[in-house]
Amino acid sequence: MKDKAVDNLASSQILLNNRHYTTSVHCSYYAVFEYMKYILANVSHNPISYEIQNLHSGESSHEYILDEIKNRISTSPRNLRNFCEGVRFLKSERVDADYKLRIFTESEGLSCKSKAEGLIANLKTYFGNI
Amino acid sequence: MMKNQIENDLRSWLSFMSNKYCWLRSRFEYSEARGRWLVSFSPVDRILLSDAFNNEAIAFADKMNDEYGNQAPLFTDEEQLFGLTANAESIAKELVFYTETVMKYSSLLSSISFYPSAQTVSKMNTKCDLSQSYNLYAVAA
Numbered sequence: 026m027k028d029k030a031v032d033n034l035a036s037s038q039i040l041l042n043n044r045h046y047t048t049s050v051h052c053s054y055y056a057v058f059e060y061m062k063y064i065l066a067n068v069s070h071n072p073i074s075y076e077i078q079n080l081h082s083g084e085s086s087h088e089y090i091l092d093e094i095k096n097r098i099s100t101s102p103r104n105l106r107n108f109c110e111g112v113r114f115l116k117s118e119r120v121d122a123d124y125k126l127r128i129f130t131e132s133e134g135l136s137c138k139s140k141a142e143g144l145i146a147n148l149k150t151y152f153g154n155i
Numbered sequence: 156m157m158k159n160q161i162e163n164d165l166r167s168w169l170s171f172m173s174n175k176y177c178w179l180r181s182r183f184e185y186s187e188a189r190g191r192w193l194v195s196f197s198p199v200d201r202i203l204l205s206d207a208f209n210n211e212a213i214a215f216a217d218k219m220n221d222e223y224g225n226q227a228p229l230f231t232d233e234e235q236l237f238g239l240t241a242n243a244e245s246i247a248k249e250l251v252f253y254t255e256t257v258m259k260y261s262s263l264l265s266s267i268s269f270y271p272s273a274q275t276v277s278k279m280n281t282k283c284d285l286s287q288s289y290n291l292y293a294v295a296a
Contacts, residue, residue, distance in 0.1 A: 085224075088220055088221075092217075101206065101209070102206045102209035102210045102213065103202060103203055103206070103209045105209070105213060106209045106212055106213050106216075106230075107232075109213065109216065110216070110229070110230050110231055110236060111236065113216070113220065113227075113229060114229055114231070114236045114237065117189065117191065117225070117229055120225055121189065125190070127188060127189075140236075
């Protein structure tokens, strides 16, 4: 799953390089989502296997993953809030990119990838480079 | 329908929070492009110091997401994640209350003076903060 997250970030960059800004947003968000799933399955304290994670389906599974990550992060409330807001914002961009008529600009696509990288860096800070 | 319901929830909570955290300023508006309400808090330097505010904001955002899913409002500090237009509405503590309170207690403070240190004054960069400090000394007196 970690490799998938890394692949998604790489794919996002390839799409951006080829001016596919809207589709790059999908990859940027899923890089973060998959990295969170990887963390949950491999964290030392109270891990959740992929099998159990996958019992939650649909859009609510994304909030479930975020909730479980949030429950395991030890940081200031402000940092925690920033992280959750960042994930939810990126998720909302992905929903727009995948399901709505909205077309993303180059700067929006780049911004989403940058945010994804920042959120993954946060996860590495909170959980170590598992 | 859901847009109005979310708006009501937001107004109610933002007003409550502004009364509780007098330094808080919230700007919010509905984004047609995103199909969501967008909320930005300030100032960051006070937000950083208030674990209580951040915990309440986390709880409210969770509640909004549980209830409204992909329609839930998005939150940020000082428009870091997204920008708001000049049409965004602002909610902040009304300073009139503090002015009246200060006036009410000022007559009792004839022999009590408050001399904040330069460091304290530099942190109190709003009239609200300084008035609240005077209030605390009035209550102590």
